Amino acid sequence: MNPKEIIESGESEITEFKTSLAEWRDVVETVSAFSNRSGGRVFIGVADNCDIIGVDIGKNTIEKLANQIKQNTDPVTYPSIRVEEIGGKQGKQVIVVDVEESKPKPVLAFGRAVIRVGKSNQKLGYEGIRNLALQTSRVYWDERICEGVGLADIDKEKVRRYLERREEIRKVSKPEKMNIETLLLNIGAAKSINGETKPTNAGILFFGKNPQRFVLQSQLRTARFAGRTLTRDFLDRLDCSGVLWEMVEQAEDFVRKNIRLFGFRTEYSFQRIDKLEYPIKAVREAIINALIHRNYSEPADTRVAIFDDRIEIISPGSFPKGVTPEKPKHVPVNPVLCQLMYDIGLIEKYGSGIYMINELCDEWGIPRPEYELSEVETAVSFRSGGKAIVIGEIEKTGVELNERQKKALQYVLEKGFITNRSYQELNDVGKKTAYLELSGLIEKGLLLSTGKGRSVRYVARF
Structure with missing residues (x-):
C-alpha cells in the first residue's frame, strides 16, 4: 500500500499518527515500542481520525528529529526518516518514520521500556523486560531445564500413554524397547547436562508426577460465579492440576457441569432435542491455546471464569509479535509443548485454532469470541446466546x-x-x-x- 492508503486504514499495531513535531517525545516512545515488537511506521502530520494535517519542513527538521531519537533511545536506534507529499505536488508534507524490529531487546526510551500492544504503547515492568531479553537469546521457556527436577519425577505411565496416543493419531510407531532417557531427549522433554539427563519445563508439564510442585503457576483455576461480575461468591470452583492434557479434561468437565442445557420438543420431533449454551469444542480449544501459548515466566495462573452471560479464559502474556486474533499465525511461544500436544491430536500446526473457534461459534448461533490483549495477559470471552440459540435449532427440525x-x-x-x-x-x-x-x-x-x-x-x- 502507498502512504495515503496506509493512513486511510487507521492506526494499528504497526501504524501510529502524530499531529505535529511538538509530540516528538511520543514519537521517540513509539520508536521504542515498535523496535521491541515487530517494527512499524510513525506518520507525523496526521490526526487520529486519519485527517492529513501536514507539517512545515525546515532546513534541519529531519536532522533534529533523528538526533532526538538517537539521544533518547538505548541501545541507540536509527530509523529511516523521510518526507512524503500526500496528494501530489499540491498535497501536504508528512514525515514518515520507518522503524525495524530491533535484534537486541529491550530498546529503552528515556530510560523506560515500552512495547506496542494493539494501537497503544504499554510500559514494561521487570518481567516484561526480562521476557524480551529472553526472546532475544532465543531460549524458549519450555526448552529450559526445570530446576530441582530429576528423571525420578517423570511418570512412566504418562509416557506410555503419550506413545500410544501418538501412534494412534499420528501413526508414529512405538519403540520396541522404550528407553525413557533417550525418548525424552529426542522429543525435547529432557536435556543432557554434564552427562546427566534432566527434564525440561516441557517434560515436567507433560509427563511429570506432580507438575505443580515445580511449576506452581501451571495450575488451571476454574470457577462459576453468581451473576455477571467477579465476586467472592462462587457457585462452584475447581483448581485443575496434573499434566497439561489432564487439566484440559478436568476443565472441560467443569465447563459442561456449569453451563446451561437447553431442551425442547416440537410437533415434528417426538424426541427431546438438547443443546448446550456454548460449543464445548470451541471452549476447549481456547483453553488449550491458553495453556500452551501462555507466558510461563509470569507467576500468574491460567483462569477460566464462568458467569451468567459469558465465559472468560485468561492467560498470562500477549500474542506473539506479528500475530493478532484477526490474522492468526502458527508462531509457538512454547514450541516443545506445541509439538507434544500436536503428537496426541489436541492441536494442529497451522494456526487454525482461532478459525475453528469462530466457525464453531457461527454454527452454534453465538457471537464470535472477543479478545482483550495487554502486555500482561490475554483474555478471551465467549458471550452466551441465551435461549435464543434454540430458535435456530427449532427451524432445523422442520417447524x-x-x-x-x-x-x-x-x-x-x-x-x-x-x-x-x-x-x-x-x-x-x-x-x-x-x-x-x-x-x-x-x-x-x-x-x-x-x-x-x-x-x-x-x-x-x-
Whole structure:
C-alpha cells in the first residue's frame, strides 16, 4: 500500500499518527515500542481520525528529529526518516518514520521500556523486560531445564500413554524397547547436562508426577460465579492440576457441569432435542491455546471464569509479535509443548485454532469470541446466546415460523412470557391475527398458555 492508503486504514499495531513535531517525545516512545515488537511506521502530520494535517519542513527538521531519537533511545536506534507529499505536488508534507524490529531487546526510551500492544504503547515492568531479553537469546521457556527436577519425577505411565496416543493419531510407531532417557531427549522433554539427563519445563508439564510442585503457576483455576461480575461468591470452583492434557479434561468437565442445557420438543420431533449454551469444542480449544501459548515466566495462573452471560479464559502474556486474533499465525511461544500436544491430536500446526473457534461459534448461533490483549495477559470471552440459540435449532427440525412468530419467541426468551396485546404491539397486527399465530405456536409445541381471560400469558415450553 502507498502512504495515503496506509493512513486511510487507521492506526494499528504497526501504524501510529502524530499531529505535529511538538509530540516528538511520543514519537521517540513509539520508536521504542515498535523496535521491541515487530517494527512499524510513525506518520507525523496526521490526526487520529486519519485527517492529513501536514507539517512545515525546515532546513534541519529531519536532522533534529533523528538526533532526538538517537539521544533518547538505548541501545541507540536509527530509523529511516523521510518526507512524503500526500496528494501530489499540491498535497501536504508528512514525515514518515520507518522503524525495524530491533535484534537486541529491550530498546529503552528515556530510560523506560515500552512495547506496542494493539494501537497503544504499554510500559514494561521487570518481567516484561526480562521476557524480551529472553526472546532475544532465543531460549524458549519450555526448552529450559526445570530446576530441582530429576528423571525420578517423570511418570512412566504418562509416557506410555503419550506413545500410544501418538501412534494412534499420528501413526508414529512405538519403540520396541522404550528407553525413557533417550525418548525424552529426542522429543525435547529432557536435556543432557554434564552427562546427566534432566527434564525440561516441557517434560515436567507433560509427563511429570506432580507438575505443580515445580511449576506452581501451571495450575488451571476454574470457577462459576453468581451473576455477571467477579465476586467472592462462587457457585462452584475447581483448581485443575496434573499434566497439561489432564487439566484440559478436568476443565472441560467443569465447563459442561456449569453451563446451561437447553431442551425442547416440537410437533415434528417426538424426541427431546438438547443443546448446550456454548460449543464445548470451541471452549476447549481456547483453553488449550491458553495453556500452551501462555507466558510461563509470569507467576500468574491460567483462569477460566464462568458467569451468567459469558465465559472468560485468561492467560498470562500477549500474542506473539506479528500475530493478532484477526490474522492468526502458527508462531509457538512454547514450541516443545506445541509439538507434544500436536503428537496426541489436541492441536494442529497451522494456526487454525482461532478459525475453528469462530466457525464453531457461527454454527452454534453465538457471537464470535472477543479478545482483550495487554502486555500482561490475554483474555478471551465467549458471550452466551441465551435461549435464543434454540430458535435456530427449532427451524432445523422442520417447524415453519413466520418472522412475527420468531420475534415473539425471542420476546418470550427475553421477558419470560408474552400476552396477546404484547404480540399485537410487537408485530403491529390485530387481536385476531395475534390470537391465531400464538395458537399456532402452541400447536407446534413451542408455547404454553397460562391463566384465563385477559390474564392469559404465553410461556415457553423449552
